[in-house]
Amino acid sequence: MTLTTPAGPALTPAGGASPAPKPGGRHRPALRRIRKRLVHLLIVLLAVTFLSFVVVDLLPGDAAVVVAGDNATPEQVQQVREDLQLDRPLLVRYVDWLGGVVTGDLGSSFRTGQPVAEALAQRIPVTFEITIVAQLLALLIAIPLAVYSAYRPGRLVDRASMTIGFGAAAMPTFVFGMVLIVLFAGGVSSILPATGYVGFFEDPLGNLRSIILPCLTLMIAEAAVYRQLLRSDMISTLQEDFILMARSKGLSARTILLRHALRPSSFSLITLSGVNIGRLLGGTVIVETLFAIPGLGQLIVQAVFNRDYMILQGALLFVAVAYVVINMLIDLLYLALDPRVRRDA
Amino acid sequence: MGALALSLGVVLLAACGSNVAPAAAPGAGDGITATNPVGGDLAAEGQPKSGGVLVMGTDREAVGFDPTVQNTNQAAIAIYDSLMKLGRDGTVEPYMAESMESPDEGRTWRLVLRDGVRFSDGTPLDANAVITNVQRHIDKASSPGHKFTEPIVSMRAVDAKTAEFSLNGPFGQFPVTFAGSFTGGSLGTIVSPAALAQYGEQIARNPVGAGPFKMVSWTRDSRMVLERNPDYWQKDKGLPYLDGLEFRPLPDTESRYASIENGDVDQIFGGYHTELIRALDNPNLRVYYGPGNGAEYIYFNVEKAPFDDRRMREALIRGIDLNALAATQFRSRMTRASGYFGSDSPYTTPEAEAAWPAYDPEKAKQLVQEYVAGGGSATVQYKTTNAPNRVAFAEFLQAQMAAVGITLQPQFFDLAQYSSSVVQSQDFQIAGWVGGPVDAAYPAATNLFRTGGNANYGGYSNPQMDSLLDQATASSDQAERTRLYQQVQLLANQDLPVAFYSRGYLSTITKPEVKGVVRYLTRDQFFATTWLDR
Numbered sequence: 001m002t003l004t005t006p007a008g009p010a011l012t013p014a015g016g017a018s019p020a021p022k023p024g025g026r027h028r029p030a031l032r033r034i035r036k037r038l039v040h041l042l043i044v045l046l047a048v049t050f051l052s053f054v055v056v057d058l059l060p061g062d063a064a065v066v067v068a069g070d071n072a073t074p075e076q077v078q079q080v081r082e083d084l085q086l087d088r089p090l091l092v093r094y095v096d097w098l099g100g101v102v103t104g105d106l107g108s109s110f111r112t113g114q115p116v117a118e119a120l121a122q123r124i125p126v127t128f129e130i131t132i133v134a135q136l137l138a139l140l141i142a143i144p145l146a147v148y149s150a151y152r153p154g155r156l157v158d159r160a161s162m163t164i165g166f167g168a169a170a171m172p173t174f175v176f177g178m179v180l181i182v183l184f185a186g187g188v189s190s191i192l193p194a195t196g197y198v199g200f201f202e203d204p205l206g207n208l209r210s211i212i213l214p215c216l217t218l219m220i221a222e223a224a225v226y227r228q229l230l231r232s233d234m235i236s237t238l239q240e241d242f243i244l245m246a247r248s249k250g251l252s253a254r255t256i257l258l259r260h261a262l263r264p265s266s267f268s269l270i271t272l273s274g275v276n277i278g279r280l281l282g283g284t285v286i287v288e289t290l291f292a293i294p295g296l297g298q299l300i301v302q303a304v305f306n307r308d309y310m311i312l313q314g315a316l317l318f319v320a321v322a323y324v325v326i327n328m329l330i331d332l333l334y335l336a337l338d339p340r341v342r343r344d345a
Numbered sequence: 346m347g348a349l350a351l352s353l354g355v356v357l358l359a360a361c362g363s364n365v366a367p368a369a370a371p372g373a374g375d376g377i378t379a380t381n382p383v384g385g386d387l388a389a390e391g392q393p394k395s396g397g398v399l400v401m402g403t404d405r406e407a408v409g410f411d412p413t414v415q416n417t418n419q420a421a422i423a424i425y426d427s428l429m430k431l432g433r434d435g436t437v438e439p440y441m442a443e444s445m446e447s448p449d450e451g452r453t454w455r456l457v458l459r460d461g462v463r464f465s466d467g468t469p470l471d472a473n474a475v476i477t478n479v480q481r482h483i484d485k486a487s488s489p490g491h492k493f494t495e496p497i498v499s500m501r502a503v504d505a506k507t508a509e510f511s512l513n514g515p516f517g518q519f520p521v522t523f524a525g526s527f528t529g530g531s532l533g534t535i536v537s538p539a540a541l542a543q544y545g546e547q548i549a550r551n552p553v554g555a556g557p558f559k560m561v562s563w564t565r566d567s568r569m570v571l572e573r574n575p576d577y578w579q580k581d582k583g584l585p586y587l588d589g590l591e592f593r594p595l596p597d598t599e600s601r602y603a604s605i606e607n608g609d610v611d612q613i614f615g616g617y618h619t620e621l622i623r624a625l626d627n628p629n630l631r632v633y634y635g636p637g638n639g640a641e642y643i644y645f646n647v648e649k650a651p652f653d654d655r656r657m658r659e660a661l662i663r664g665i666d667l668n669a670l671a672a673t674q675f676r677s678r679m680t681r682a683s684g685y686f687g688s689d690s691p692y693t694t695p696e697a698e699a700a701w702p703a704y705d706p707e708k709a710k711q712l713v714q715e716y717v718a719g720g721g722s723a724t725v726q727y728k729t730t731n732a733p734n735r736v737a738f739a740e741f742l743q744a745q746m747a748a749v750g751i752t753l754q755p756q757f758f759d760l761a762q763y764s765s766s767v768v769q770s771q772d773f774q775i776a777g778w779v780g781g782p783v784d785a786a787y788p789a790a791t792n793l794f795r796t797g798g799n800a801n802y803g804g805y806s807n808p809q810m811d812s813l814l815d816q817a818t819a820s821s822d823q824a825e826r827t828r829l830y831q832q833v834q835l836l837a838n839q840d841l842p843v844a845f846y847s848r849g850y851l852s853t854i855t856k857p858e859v860k861g862v863v864r865y866l867t868r869d870q871f872f873a874t875t876w877l878d879r
Contacts, residue, residue, distance in 0.1 A: 069415030186607030
């Protein structure tokens with residue numbers, strides 16, 4: 001996925017030689033960007049779903065064997081294969097599936113018979129919740145630390161947050177999750193549940209308790225990377241002429257950092273954060289399995305293990321849509337953050 | 346076979362070994378003795394209290410509640426109960442049914458139902474309901490219960506409470522097929538015919554049975570909530586004691602165990618050895634475990650070189666140092682297997698145990714040399730799944746075999762691929778197997794040892810074995826059956842179709858206040874008698 005990241009030298013006021021606006025630029029830039037993205041989306045979706053169909057089909061091991069179970073006879077497996085219509089050619093199955101998608105029918109799970117749309121509707125809010133909360137936590141921790149570290153590079157806060165951050169980021173997610181379980185759920189103390197996700201609308205407080213450990217587990221590596229990224233962008237921004245100008249005007253360090261330097265330094269951070277949200281939507285499987293959270297990542301991995309093509313296709317379709325949409329939103333966010341991007345578009 | 350979580354769980358364990366209780370090793374390779382294998386001593390547990398909701402952490406999410414679809418579902422027996430039940434000594438006894446008897450040595454069976462048993466939707470559990478359900482297994486070739494119906498020639502409702510089955514020959518073990526575990530397939534889990542008519546295939550998600558509990562809600566991979574069935578057939582005895590049950594699939598082994606230690610759940614199903622030994626060492630937990638029969642072994646493909654030659658099969662078995670195996674793979678706590686039936690089984694005889702090849706690397710080396718001298722190759726491929734503990738086992742085996750002159754090349758597969766491309770296709774020389782224990786000799790021993798048996802992946806075939814198994818299946822006489830299965834054990838220990846080394850480690854682990862546990866060795870629990878002492 002290509003991202004038109006307006007980071008880098010184009011940001012410096014001196015080097016801001018923007019290309020001339022394209023002809024027909026009367027449309028509002030936001031609308032044009034959205035339109036471009038939608039075409040992009042369609043191509044991505046076709047490519048992703050077709051490729052996953054092919055790849056899953058090429059995986060050795062077949063759905064019929066899994067559905068029929070360990071002790072099934074070859075005749076039973078054949079029966080299941082016919083029932084699931086797996087004996088039809090790949091292309092026929094794909095076109096059939098695509099036809100279903102266009103009419104809003106994502107099919108049903110091979111194993112459980114649960115409609116794919118229903119399964120997704122149950123999983124998406126769960127994964128979305130822990131992803132967003134973890135991202136917000138990561139940003140909440142990373143931004144102040146990064147700003148202060150850039151302001152006083154090499155000092156205690158900078159060095160300590162870097163060491164702790166890299167230590168945590170270097171630890172595999174599941175190890176960090178296990179450490180949290182030992183610390184808070186049964187080992188050292190017993191103040192949080194290790195497993196047992198509760199939906200927000202069932203019990204908001206219980207929901208909060210049940211997502212603390214998973215969100216902390218997800219958050220830590222992200223926070224470390226965000227801090228490092230923002231810190232270095234910020235340090236280079238602080239060397240710009242306009243900061244010198246602001247200093248010479250006698251503005252306070254606080255104003256310079258937060259009002260002048262933070263915004264132009266945050267493009268890489270926003271880009272990465274957007275990419276991460278997209279990635280985590282389908283990629284929180286380790287955390288979901290460890291803490292028994294009924295999310296999308298778990299659904300996808302189980303679908304792969306069980307060769308449950310229908311679930312897998314539906315989930316990948318969603319992840320692809322979400323990825324493109326999130327990046328589109330990030331793109332629009334640039335417009336809000338930097339007037340020059342509006343002109344560029 | 347293991348769940349998908351297997352790999353993740355074991356990675357976690359390996360990575361986090363520091364918080365694992367060190368195994369008290371009273372002697373390398375000491376087995377784990379049975380502790381309340383089929384449940385607690387109900388009479389000694391005091392006056393049961395009513396009420397409360399038991400939260401159970403399972404190792405995997407159920408596929409569904411359709412008894413004609415093969416899957417593992419620990420809530421199924423809570424919803425359906427079972428017409429027959431395996432008793433403490435492994436014999437079959439009536440449970441939801443009143444009786445099941447044969448007037449003619451097992452050719453005809455009359456299943457008599459109790460008066461007034463109703464499904465939770467009010468439909469009576471009568472002979473027609475049973476016949477409708479058995480017919481589904483007959484009609485659906487992929488049903489795990491289908492094979493049990495093959496001998497059925499005809500069925501009829503003699504009267505409202507009596508179903509009669511006419512079989513094509515004597516089948517003394519027929520009542521066992523109404524007592525099987527949900528995973529293995531059972532004709533004895535009966536669905537309301539009205540619900541079947543209403544839901545069709547969707548019965549898998551909308552179960553209606555006559556068991557102690559009924560379904561309230563089910564959010565997949567999160568929780569399944571059941572409430573007591575007020576019209577339960579044993580309600581006069583105050584059953585079920587619990588107001589409800591909640592099942593939570595906790596696929597990760599480490600966090601599942603953390604959940605019972607932490608008190609998030611009242612009970613877990615322990616799918617792995619690590620949970621079992623840690624729970625045994627924890628005085629605040631109660632463990633229900635029996636090593637049972639069968640369990641972990643290595644399949645020989647007896648139709649392919651080199652293991653079509655008995656000498657090579659014997660060499661492999663004699664080449665495995667069980668002490669080293671226990672120490673390296675089982676934290677010195679392995680329940681050894683020297684044959685299919687457990688050492689406490691009535692089907693195990695000293696003669697059979699003596700026939701099993703003991704660890705003897707010199708003898709193994711000699712057998713391999715003999716085989717190689719005859720022109721054979723001692724380079725073999727060992728196929729297994731890619732779970733970390735299976736990889737560790739393969740490496741262990743590789744080292745052991747190298748010492749006796751067998752060059753072992755391990756190959757690893759993911760579970761679905763392993764099932765289809767290796768064992769089901771019989772595309773291997775030797776293949777690893779981690780099954781659970783089995784509840785009863787029939788049908789498990791037949792599946793494994795009989796020609797064409799559905800677990801006989803190595804292609805073993807011996808007419809004498811087939812005849813013994815068929816006689817045991819047909820026989821209605823317990824003493825005769827015991828004698829036959831003793832011969833099965835002896836013959837298997839002579840023919841060596843598989844290399845046994847360890848029993849299984851499936852367990853139920855509860856908080857001490859969980860009482861009235863009645864279970865099968867494998868995993869199903871009869872929750873009607875379970876109560877919470879709090």
